[in-house]
Amino acid sequence: MHYDVFNGDADGIIALLQLRLASPKQTQLITGVKRDIKLIDKLDLTTQDSLTVLDVSMAKNMDGLLAALEKGIDVFYADHHQSGDIPTNPTLEAHIDLDANTCTALIIDKLLAGQYHLWAITAAYGDNLIAVADDLADAQGLTLEQKEQLKELGTLINYNGYGAKVDDLHYHPADLYQALTKYASPFDVIADTQSPYYTLKDAYQTDMDQALSIEAKYRSDKLGLFELPNNAASRRISGVYGNLLANQSPDSAHAVLTENADGSYTVSLRAPLSNKQGAGDICIQFETGGGRAAAAGINRLAKEDVDTFIRTVEEFYP
Template sequence: MDSISESKPVCYDIFNGDADGICALHQLRMAFPQEAIEVTGVKRDIALLEKIQVRAGDHLTVLDISLDTNVDALRRHLDAGAFVTYFDHHEAKSAFQHPRLEMHWSAARDVCTSILVSRFLEDRYVMWAIVAAFGDNLIHTANGMCMQQGLTWVDRGQLQELGKLLNYNAYGEQLSDLHVHPAELYREVHRFANPFDFIRSSPHFLALQFAYAEELTYLNDLHPVEVRKQSIIYILPDASWSRRISGLLANKLHEEQREFSFAVLTPKTTGGYVVSVRSAHPEAKPASEFCSSFPQGGGRQLAAGINHLEVAEVEQFFRRFFEYFEDI
């Protein structure tokens, strides 16, 4: 920061480190190239606006992180004179209007942040929005977009795998859990205008493909800790691979057994658990509504989570989870 002129406004690209955040920023920067300071982290590290200090005239591009979680920092940066462009698809109960805030938001079930960016850019780079949609487990939406683009089933399979792997890399308690730092992965993605070229040419794709295939074998020994008529809970072992695979396991379970709602609890090295929840009935029983009832919870109707659940709260979590998702 010392090398930045005191009089020159600073640009920040602040993005979720998962497939959606990376693909959203990639599209924007292909359309509007700009030097910026990148601020990102693991998928659950969403209080990213707290990590910067701004001055009047600075510009923040914010992608795929909850406004509700960042609302205090957002107001502080706007009060300091910063300009903010915000794209997101999570719940935003704290949303507000401001002359220096440009908000592109929707909590519709069939959108992710990259789709919102793609629409803003008139689908100029829609292939990357498809990758993100697959990564966010919006399979029906992504397949529909593939049909509109005339893609073959082989093409769809490749884009789905890429989205899955970009998302897989983002899961972890801390950056050291990840195979590739999200900022580095974004820069690698940004070398390729076409996702199929990334798949064919990037060593990062092969590395993530190999790592995912290896860790997927660990799931063969997993069993749920409790099963009810309409909902199931898993608790993963305390291991680095658990923290990397937890979110994709929740997506995988949802895809394979859509009639069930799922919770996946993953131990944290500092104690307690991080929780991934998937709802079988997202409109009647939104996962976001359930998770938001916990202090560090939130998300979307279909997929939500809790960033920290104390060990002493697990029994209460089980009771509330089954009360909520069994009452259909």
């Protein structure tokens, strides 16, 4: 059995989409909500299996990865999150790039020599690499309208990945990936009125309107912090809402707190776009935190630790 293991956000889905459009293969899909990243551990692997792993932190999957490599399993791994020490093993092909201005789909795009470049641009937009995506789109000669279309599609695919559980989502990420595999170009998705684009577009606007009606819980020149209520709409919109806030005020960090059923918060943190570093370093200081330089999160932050979180963010950025 070959397993395709991938993050359920725009970057993970589109990275795999490019690979399988270029090299179709019968595989078992392993994915989940965006924060469900310890995916290799879920597999009961045999020596006859093989793995493709995309857009999930190698550091968070190290135990599962090492177990697979000990069995002699071939592993193709591409990612831009924290990796830890990359194992040296003849059955591991690792393409890890921690640059804050790249994403997994762009790593795959390079490996495929731009075969599905428009999809890679869409993923970059979805991963909030707006300036990078704009430059790539301009190099392709895309019009302003076409750029906005790819940005919206990438944002919508990314929006679908956020939730505490799959039931929060409009599409299971595996189902969304499979629905997109019939489109060689992202513009084909937009042209098809029966595609997931239209379902997600309507749902996104409803959820975003709720978020935009909420005032900041805390604001300084270094951080804007917003608290969303405990409901599925909040969990769905939290990440892309954080991206929107970051783009509106690029010199400030932004945190979106979504209340969990146990009274704690799920945190989405965005580094200032003008200084895309530190988000992962900040969040990893908290027990359930992690991420990358530009964007990171904490799965459970106790309410009594919010002040500590605010202080940690503000002390990081001078």
